[in-house]
Structure formats: structure tokens, C-alpha cells
Amino acid sequence: MAEVIKMPRMSDTMEEGVIVAWLVKEGETVSSGDTLAEVETDKATMELDSYFDGILLHIAVKEGAVPIDGVIAVIGDKGEDWKAAIAEAEKSAPSSKTEAPEAQKTESVAPPAPAVAQTSNVAAPPHQMAAAAISQSTSNGRIKISPLARSMATEAGIALEDISGTGDHGRIVKKDVEAFLKNPTSAATRTAPIPTLPQLGTVTGIDEEVAVSQMRKTIARRLGESKFSAPHFYLTIEINMTNTWDSRKRLNEVSDVKISFNDLVVKAVAGALKKHPKVNSSWLGDKIRYNGNINIGVAVAVEDGLLVPVIRNADQKSLSYINKEVRILADKAKVKKLTPDEMQGNTFTISNLGMFGIEEFTAIINPPDACILAVGGIIEKAIVEKGEIKAGRMMKVTLSCDHRVVDGATGSQFLNTLKSLLEDPIRLLV
Numbered sequence: 001m002a003e004v005i006k007m008p009r010m011s012d013t014m015e016e017g018v019i020v021a022w023l024v025k026e027g028e029t030v031s032s033g034d035t036l037a038e039v040e041t042d043k044a045t046m047e048l049d050s051y052f053d054g055i056l057l058h059i060a061v062k063e064g065a066v067p068i069d070g071v072i073a074v075i076g077d078k079g080e081d082w083k084a085a086i087a088e089a090e091k092s093a094p095s096s097k098t099e100a101p102e103a104q105k106t107e108s109v110a111p112p113a114p115a116v117a118q119t120s121n122v123a124a125p126p127h128q129m130a131a132a133a134i135s136q137s138t139s140n141g142r143i144k145i146s147p148l149a150r151s152m153a154t155e156a157g158i159a160l161e162d163i164s165g166t167g168d169h170g171r172i173v174k175k176d177v178e179a180f181l182k183n184p185t186s187a188a189t190r191t192a193p194i195p196t197l198p199q200l201g202t203v204t205g206i207d208e209e210v211a212v213s214q215m216r217k218t219i220a221r222r223l224g225e226s227k228f229s230a231p232h233f234y235l236t237i238e239i240n241m242t243n244t245w246d247s248r249k250r251l252n253e254v255s256d257v258k259i260s261f262n263d264l265v266v267k268a269v270a271g272a273l274k275k276h277p278k279v280n281s282s283w284l285g286d287k288i289r290y291n292g293n294i295n296i297g298v299a300v301a302v303e304d305g306l307l308v309p310v311i312r313n314a315d316q317k318s319l320s321y322i323n324k325e326v327r328i329l330a331d332k333a334k335v336k337k338l339t340p341d342e343m344q345g346n347t348f349t350i351s352n353l354g355m356f357g358i359e360e361f362t363a364i365i366n367p368p369d370a371c372i373l374a375v376g377g378i379i380e381k382a383i384v385e386k387g388e389i390k391a392g393r394m395m396k397v398t399l400s401c402d403h404r405v406v407d408g409a410t411g412s413q414f415l416n417t418l419k420s421l422l423e424d425p426i427r428l429l430v
Helices: 082-092 126-134 147-156 174-182 214-229 242-254 261-275 319-334 408-423 425-429
Strands: 003-006 016-022 035-040 045-049 054-059 064-067 071-076 232-240 281-283 288-290 296-298 300-302 305-307 348-352 371-385 388-402
Touching (some): 045 147, 071 082, 147 174, 242 261, 242 425, 261 296, 261 319, 261 348, 261 425, 408 425
Antiparallel strands (some): 003 071, 035 045, 054 071, 281 288, 371 388
């Protein structure tokens, strides 16, 4: 019997997936475990594998967004009635809302709206905008490549111009990168176009409308819900990081692992959460959960937005272990290789913009956490200690609190504990 392939839930926050490219064509034989297509979720671009043996009888959605449980393909024996299989699947579905859009069920996909357009007040339909983002016209100087292939090429250090694409309209797909790695072509044989400068005084700017990625959609939805449903309030404290600055320098002189200030902040936050478990909590609507484990999410900026890999049981880990784990997870986040398990289970989140020269800011709480800590840069300035003016290295941190869970006094006590740990960093090693 023909098997209907539906859009699976690939992450805990996923509501729809975007078909980026099919790696198998209609009529081709597939086996269980074969990769059928590349799907962009709200957190990463993942491979959709087959769980069945047979022939790919029908592709319902060639490119574009599909809701969870929407029909995307049919696998079965040669000559089987795939239309009957889809009809049966739709009949047994709990709601017709899970069906793939009719416009996307046709044999051929409608031509996508151009990714670059003149100023217009009329936006393209969402499925056309998604297709436009996936299949860019080479006339605008962009290389057509699937997100998975791009991350593979970036990781391998391959110039995209050196790879020949075999996908639709010359798009570079996963197998093209793999073929290049097996048999690299000489970049020297390719003739690079000669760039030309625009004439001075001419208007060359054109408006560009780009489809919103699944990641950006989820960021907008979740943080919008957080900001407008959770009553935020903010507490800021200034920490003298002079002792931490000197201690880090001495640690890195004797350690094989170069400890960062962010590692020290993660360790100190974990220690402070252990002393103030009410801050390490989650709002669940009709109840509050005081989390037994301290799992700290560390916000990492990526091309499409923000990912938050989680350092589990951070209070039980050494500085060197935290350093290694943060580096590995951050590197995976930048190439969208994080697994769903590595991005969930957080009980507290840290967002650090100090490396970008930001002195102070506020952050939106990352649900279901009750708090998030915004960490600014370390600024050298004059301070007064015991009536004397001296140089100090100061850092401001701001705690965003969900007032449904954490009160002002609780948040203040947590920040003062964090301050004492960072101003006397030897306590982090105890």
C-alpha cells in the first residue's frame, strides 16, 4: 500500500517547514534511510529521510512552506494510485487545516515572485516569497545554493564559485558539494567577473523583499508572546571585574584552555542560581516549576537571527569544560548543525553583547525561563574605593524578570550574589 509522507515536527517549536530542495525525483526508487529532501525549520536546515522502501510516486509540494502533518509526498509500488492514498490520508486527518495548500499540491510549482522588486505596497504571497528566497536569480549576483549545501561548503572552506550546481536552475545541492570534495576542480581555470563601480551621483539602490526564514518567524512569535504576555521588569547592577580580569590572566597563563569572560559569567550565574532557586524557575500558566537542574542557555548570533544552545548542569562543570562546550555548541549553531536536544531544556538564559562594544542593554525573556541576564562590556574607568579614586574595570549586567514568578527582592538578591562571585572569583573554584 502506498505510504503518504507528511511534514514531521523536527523541533519543539516548529509549526511549519519549508521544502528547500528534493534530492530524489518522482519515479526514482528509494530505500528506508535515504534522504528525500532538505527542510528548513525554525532552527536549522535538516534532511528528511524516508522510512519506507518503494518508488517516489508523487511530490505534493516541490518548494515552499508546509504546515506540520501537511502532505508532501507519496511512496509506494509502481503503478499504485497515489491520489487514492492522499485522499485516504486526508480523510483520516483530524482537521483539514493540516493539508498542504492547494496551490502547492499541483504537479508544477507556480513561478516564484522575484526576490528583488521595485518599491510596492503589495507583498507577494508567503509561499511565493519562500520560493523566491530559495531560488535566487543569478542576475543579482547571488549564487543559487541550498542552505545545507552552503553550510557544508563553509565548513569545508570551499569557494561557492568553484562548485557546479546540478539542481533545478543550476542550484548547488548537497551532492554537488560532496562531488567537489571527492574531485576538486581548479579555481584557477575559472574566469572571475570584473567588478564595475557605479557612476557617482546616480541612484542605484532598489528595495529588496526577502522571505522571512522559519527561524526569524519563530523568534518573532516567541519573543512577541514573551514581551507582551510576561510582565517584564529590569534590574541593573555594576560589577567591579578587576579581580576577575587579573585572575583570568593568571588562569590562561597555566591552562591549555583559554578561559573567556563569558565562561566566568556562566560559571558565576550557575553558582548564584544554586543559592537562589526561585530565579531558576519557569512559568507554566497554572503553576510555577522550580527547576531541579541548572541548564543555562547561551544566546549565539547567527546569520538568520539567534540560537540558544544549552549548557546542562552548568553548576557541576569546571571552567575549562564550560569553555569547550560553549565553543562546540556555538560553532554548531553558526552552521545550523545543532540538534533539537541541544537547544531545549534551558532554565535560565545569558545574552552577552559585551564583545560588540555594548555597555548596557535589556533582553527579552526566553520562554519558559523566568529570567534572562543581559551582559555588557567591561569598561575601564575611574571608581571610588574607600574614599580614593582609582582605575577599575566595570561591567554592567541587567536582569530581565517575569514578575509573575520573580519579585524585585528575589532578583536583587540574585544579582548581589552574582556580583560577589565575580568580584571575588576564587569562590568560583570552591
